[in-house]
Every structure is written in structure tokens, then in C-alpha cells.
Amino acid sequence: MGSARYDRAITVFSPDGHLFQVEYAQEAVKKGSTAVGVRGKNLVILGVEKKSVAKLQEERTVRKICLLDDHVVMAFAGLTADARILINRARIECQSHKLTVEDPVTLEYITRYIAGLKQRYTQSNGRRPFGISCLLAGFDFDGTPHLYQTDPSGTYHEWKANATGRNAKTVREFLEKNYNLEEMEDEEKVIKLAIRALLEVVQSGSKNLELAIMRRGQPMKMLEVDEIEKHVAAVEKEKEEEAEKKKQKK
Amino acid sequence: MECVLGISCNDFVILASDMTNAHSILVNKQDEDKMFKLSDRLLMAVTGESGDTTQFAEYIEKNIQLYKMRNGYELSPPAAANFTRRNLADSLRSRSPYMVNFLLAGYSERTGPELYWMDYLASMIKTPFATHGYGGMFSIAIMDRYYRPDLTEEEAYDILKKCVAEIQKRLIINLPNFQVKVLDKNGIRALNVIKSQNLTA
Numbered sequence: 001m002g003s004a005r006y007d008r009a010i011t012v013f014s015p016d017g018h019l020f021q022v023e024y025a026q027e028a029v030k031k032g033s034t035a036v037g038v039r040g041k042n043l044v045i046l047g048v049e050k051k052s053v054a055k056l057q058e059e060r061t062v063r064k065i066c067l068l069d070d071h072v073v074m075a076f077a078g079l080t081a082d083a084r085i086l087i088n089r090a091r092i093e094c095q096s097h098k099l100t101v102e103d104p105v106t107l108e109y110i111t112r113y114i115a116g117l118k119q120r121y122t123q124s125n126g127r128r129p130f131g132i133s134c135l136l137a138g139f140d141f142d143g144t145p146h147l148y149q150t151d152p153s154g155t156y157h158e159w160k161a162n163a164t165g166r167n168a169k170t171v172r173e174f175l176e177k178n179y180n181l182e183e184m185e186d187e188e189k190v191i192k193l194a195i196r197a198l199l200e201v202v203q204s205g206s207k208n209l210e211l212a213i214m215r216r217g218q219p220m221k222m223l224e225v226d227e228i229e230k231h232v233a234a235v236e237k238e239k240e241e242e243a244e245k246k247k248q249k250k
Numbered sequence: 251m252e253c254v255l256g257i258s259c260n261d262f263v264i265l266a267s268d269m270t271n272a273h274s275i276l277v278n279k280q281d282e283d284k285m286f287k288l289s290d291r292l293l294m295a296v297t298g299e300s301g302d303t304t305q306f307a308e309y310i311e312k313n314i315q316l317y318k319m320r321n322g323y324e325l326s327p328p329a330a331a332n333f334t335r336r337n338l339a340d341s342l343r344s345r346s347p348y349m350v351n352f353l354l355a356g357y358s359e360r361t362g363p364e365l366y367w368m369d370y371l372a373s374m375i376k377t378p379f380a381t382h383g384y385g386g387m388f389s390i391a392i393m394d395r396y397y398r399p400d401l402t403e404e405e406a407y408d409i410l411k412k413c414v415a416e417i418q419k420r421l422i423i424n425l426p427n428f429q430v431k432v433l434d435k436n437g438i439r440a441l442n443v444i445k446s447q448n449l450t451a
Contacts, residue, residue, distance in 0.1 A: 067319060068319065069319060091316060095313070095316045095319070098312060098315075
């Protein structure tokens, strides 16, 4: 395959126009644990699949969902160590922005900043791209909610709901089928949609889920384990009821 | 010209700063806020070179917020004070040092209320009461006379009123308004501005 010669140095295009290192970085993202984000009218929610810890390992409650500023929260899929660097730079940029213009960053600004950082690493010598895909969620200071996704190539897009990481395609298809704009006014429905989407691909239920909720004007809230369990139980019940209805129709 | 006063007691720290902003002989405004909220439990009253004051205070404030974002908890008052002093000391032997004098008030569960006095040479002391400025020279003697660690908020406010009365009587420069803020376990609260009219009553 011709790609063997064109995938070493990052700055080299292959003859058919690919940047193989960037594509391999996207493969690394696909190996990471799933992260999902849903934008409602009054709240945005990020959920991640928590990898189960070894028996002797201390369980840390927050690892994959990070606060960048009081109003911006980020989840990612891919290489955790790479994410740490990006998160640090993003946090500095959030404060630096406030220092120079007295206003908190808008979601679009900080997404553009992170995407710009990622792109720079796809175009310089001797450095490899970041192997992570980020989901950024929060409220701008004018009150509008936003959800953005960035990827290792440095592109970013705004989404109503999206997933990244392992099985992202399955989750995204589920979200496309079940996302309903009017329903997103109801907080409960937004939370349930995110949980249902994650449960499509996460094996063992509420123990392995971590959810962060961002409400307009309020600090980020991580859902407690028992709250998640309550929602998961409700979701399981709904699923059973739907299965029943299908059986009866037949 | 500018004056800041601070008193730290068992349950709170109270800071007062004058509100005059002047350039040479011209008074720009009489209602300037010279106190900067660095975090929910840190308050700084700054005097000195115009521009340097805001620049330095905002830089420290954003760095303290960054620490909070990175680590999930806020810097304690002693840590914040030392961090501020370190920044001042580093800038002292640079091309253009910050020309600022200030009082830093902090409250934490562990240490209680604390007051730090810092000047443009980056010297720092933790002290029960402190002042900056010409007005401070009159006031420090009044604080010496009346200070007790177990003052209530009203009593501390009264001591500040005495100080301001003396400043307005004896200082050649007119400083009619003093802003007062108190910091305790519930955070930062503004008290009534001490105005020259209210004192003669």
C-alpha cells in the first residue's frame, strides 16, 4: 500500500490527498470510551462511559468530564494524557480572554481556540496530532446553549446532540432517531435521552455512567450515583413498556 | 493622596478605601471602587500608579481563578498572599516594576480572617490592622488606641469612621468618600459608604 511511505511524517500528504497521521489519530479516538452530549433548551448535558477500575485502584469520581470555566464543560474520547494538555491550555485561554476583554469566552471562541491548537499540531514538524475528540458544552453569557465537537484534524462543528469514541456511530444513529426539538424543553427528557443513548453501548448500567449537567447561570453539577440510578431505572421501565407495546401490536 | 485602611478581627476583616480618582490637580471621579474581588473569600484594596493598580489586580485575580479551575479548590489566603508577593517581587527587578501598594484580606475555614499589608517593594506582613497612604499615617494611631481582636462589625466600622474623620480634618487633600467592605465566612459584603456629610452629624 502506498500509505506505508506517506504515514510517517505528519506534514506529508499522500498522493491521494490524505494526511494519514490525522486519520490514525481519528482511529485512536474510536478506541476511547464513549462520550455523548445533548443540547436542551435550558440545560446541556455531557455523559461519559466510565471505564471500570481495577480492584486495587482508587476510584476517582471525575476524570473525563472537566470544567474549563464556570460556564464551559468538556468531555472527550481518546488519549487522556493528550486531553490533559489541551484542557490546561484551554483553561488558561478562558482566563486570559476574561483578562483582556472582561467578558467570559463564548463556546464558539473556546472551541475555535482548541480546534486551532489541534490544527497547528497537524502542520508542524516532529509533532503528532492530538488523539482526542472533544465535546464542549455550556451557555454563552447571552444565555444561548451550545454544544460543539472538535476532532484531531482541527475541524469543529456545532451539534444539537452528538457522540464520540467507541460505538459513536450507533449512539449517533440512536440520537438522530430520538432527538425531538420540542421535547428538549423538558429537562427530564434531555437527561433521559442522554442516558438512553449511552446505555445503548455501555454494558453494565448506572455504575459505569458519569453525567454532568450545565444549567443557564449555574455552576456545573455532576449527577450523583443514586440520581443516575433513578434515571436509569426510569429508562429501563420505558424500554420495557415500549417492548410490551410492540409485542401487543404483533 | 490615596488611602486604604484595614482591620482584622476574630470573625471578619473590614477594608476601607477612599473613592477619589484624581490626575494632578483634576478630580476625575469621587465614586471609584478601588477594591478588587480576587475570589469569593479574597479581597484586595489597591493604591498606587494609575493603570498599574488595575493591571496588577486583574492579573492576580485571573491567576487565582485559573488555580481554582485547574485544581478544583481555591487558594488559601496565605497561599494567595504569597503568590501575589512573589509576582510583585519578580516584577520589581524587571524593566518596568508595578508601582502598587495594597491590603489583601482573606478568609478561610482553616485560618480564619487574615489581613496582609504589601507595598511596591514586595515586602509583606500579616497584621491585625494596617493602612497605606498619608491618610493612613493619621489612622494607624487611632487603630492602635481602639483595636481589640474581639470587636464587632459595628465597633470596627466606628473605628474606621473615627479614622476617616481625622483624615478629613487633618489631611490637606480632600477625600470625602470612603468605601467599606467586610469579608467574613459568608463572603464579601459592602457596608455604607462613609461620607463627609454623615460624619459631622
